[in-house]
Amino acid sequence: MSSPDERAAGFSLSVDVAQMRDWVHDFAVDVIRPAAAEWDEREETPWPILEQAAKVGLYSLDFFSSQWLDPSGLGMVVAFEELFWGDAGIGLSLAGSGLAAVAVASNGTDEQIGEWLPQMFGGPGEVKLGAFCSSEPDAGSDVGAIRTRAVYDEAADEWVLNGTKTWVTNGGIADVHVVVASVDPSLGSRGQASFIVPPGTRGLSQGQKFRKHGIRASHTAEVVLDDVRVPGRCLVGGKERMDARLARIAEGRSSGEQAAMRTFERSRPSVAAMAVGIARAALEYSAEYARNRVQFGRPIGQNQAIAFMLADMQASVDAARLLTWRAAWMARHGLAFSRAEGSMSKLVAGETAVRVTEQAIQILGGNGYTRDFPVERWHRDAKIFTIFEGTSEIQRMIIGRAVTGLDVR
Numbered sequence: 001m002s003s004p005d006e007r008a009a010g011f012s013l014s015v016d017v018a019q020m021r022d023w024v025h026d027f028a029v030d031v032i033r034p035a036a037a038e039w040d041e042r043e044e045t046p047w048p049i050l051e052q053a054a055k056v057g058l059y060s061l062d063f064f065s066s067q068w069l070d071p072s073g074l075g076m077v078v079a080f081e082e083l084f085w086g087d088a089g090i091g092l093s094l095a096g097s098g099l100a101a102v103a104v105a106s107n108g109t110d111e112q113i114g115e116w117l118p119q120m121f122g123g124p125g126e127v128k129l130g131a132f133c134s135s136e137p138d139a140g141s142d143v144g145a146i147r148t149r150a151v152y153d154e155a156a157d158e159w160v161l162n163g164t165k166t167w168v169t170n171g172g173i174a175d176v177h178v179v180v181a182s183v184d185p186s187l188g189s190r191g192q193a194s195f196i197v198p199p200g201t202r203g204l205s206q207g208q209k210f211r212k213h214g215i216r217a218s219h220t221a222e223v224v225l226d227d228v229r230v231p232g233r234c235l236v237g238g239k240e241r242m243d244a245r246l247a248r249i250a251e252g253r254s255s256g257e258q259a260a261m262r263t264f265e266r267s268r269p270s271v272a273a274m275a276v277g278i279a280r281a282a283l284e285y286s287a288e289y290a291r292n293r294v295q296f297g298r299p300i301g302q303n304q305a306i307a308f309m310l311a312d313m314q315a316s317v318d319a320a321r322l323l324t325w326r327a328a329w330m331a332r333h334g335l336a337f338s339r340a341e342g343s344m345s346k347l348v349a350g351e352t353a354v355r356v357t358e359q360a361i362q363i364l365g366g367n368g369y370t371r372d373f374p375v376e377r378w379h380r381d382a383k384i385f386t387i388f389e390g391t392s393e394i395q396r397m398i399i400g401r402a403v404t405g406l407d408v409r
């Protein structure tokens with residue numbers, strides 16, 4: 001049975017996606033939610049939960065690829081909404097390898113996809129992780145400022161990587177790192193490419209591990225690359241394709257695309273879905289609270305001030321989900337984001353999650369401000385969605401360019 005917003009959009013979830021949603025939801029209820037507060041406090045990757053998810057097939061390449069390739073385009077976003085409804089920190093530990101996997105799946109050769117993606121997930125009893133390393137201390141929003149260098153050693157057919165990456169989800173603890181580096185600094189962002197760093201490669205080490213405001217069950221750290229040598233076959237997409245691309249740029253036949261940007265663009269609706277999951281959790285929790293909490297002899301939800309707040313929260317969550325599903329559907333059907341639909345979904349869902357979780361705290365009053373209730377954690381978790389994978393300002397810049405046709409900066 002599809003919900004009203006699914007019917008209004010003119011599409012319903014397929015039986016397969018609806019069944020998958022219920023299965024992921026049950027895992028979120030039974031396994032993720034009960035563990036959320038503990039792992040938030042521990043600020044560590046929740047390995048036992050990853051193991052449990054691997055055992056049932058939820059943390060697996062098979063699950064990720066089948067949802068990513070779901071014909072409706074909605075598999076991944078529906079799954080992420082449920083996981084992050086459970087908990088965003090644990091959810092990101094379960095989803096973090098996906099960004100590295102998408103970087104290779106979107107731009108890599110069939111051989112690279114076959115060789116490296118299984119090593120980003122592993123299986124029951126040997127859970128593995130992937131990490132996508134783009135950001136640097138001086139290159140966050142400004143991806144073009146990346147300084148990490150990749151130099152080709154022709155005699156050895158190896159690439160040598162040097163630089164420091166920061167804010168890397170699963171950084172240093174991942175089995176496979178995908179690193180964005182500059183191959184030709186004279187071309188700026190257009191001279192960048194992505195490289196796979198295989199497990200155990202010498203010269204890659206973890207720097208500082210960050211202590212964060214939210215999503216604390218997800219590991220975020222610096223990654224230091226000191227004369228890291230990777231085989232020639234680890235250049236994502238292969239050298240022939242990169243050389244041809246650089247030649248087209250040099251001859252002025254192509255403007256050139258940033259490797260990292262392509263990855264971010266494709267993954268934005270999935271990130272939006274994560275934010276929708278947090279917002280929906282806060283909405284449901286605070287609506288239930290408003291029905292039960294009595295002040296002045298009646299449930300607080302009977303006050304228009306509270307009911308109107310919940311009405312706004314519900315409307316924004318549904319609007320964010322519809323933008324998310326539209327972008328995911330467009331991506332699956334090969335439609336270009338000509339009006340920056342991917343960015344719209346990320347912008348609206350991220351800001352909705354921050355606002356709705358803040359409203360949820362307000363509805364819970366003093367209880368909302370304590371760690372005995374989950375809404376304060378959800379509010380801390382929500383904030384990252386206006387920052388990573390392109391800040392809200394960067395999303396507005398991209399949408400602004402699409403709307404005006406001008407080079408908005």
Ligand SMILES: Cc1cc2nc3c(=O)[nH]c(=O)nc-3n(C[C@H](O)[C@H](O)[C@H](O)COP(=O)(O)OP(=O)(O)OC[C@H]3O[C@@H](n4cnc5c(N)ncnc54)[C@H](O)[C@@H]3O)c2cc1C
Nearest residue numbers: 132133134135140141167168169220387388389390391393
């Ligand atoms: C928990 C966490 C996990 C992350 N995971 C990863 C990961 O796995 N891999 C990875 O590569 N990166 C990751 N990141 C990095 C993340 O993508 C960056 O933090 C983000 O892109 C912003 O970059 P910055 O922090 O350097 O901020 P800055 O770029 O320094 O921005 C600071 C402020 O200035 C604003 N600003 C910057 N430029 C403009 C402009 N032109 N116009 C208007 N405003 C502007 C920004 O919007 C922001 O408000 C992660 C970050 C965090 C916090």
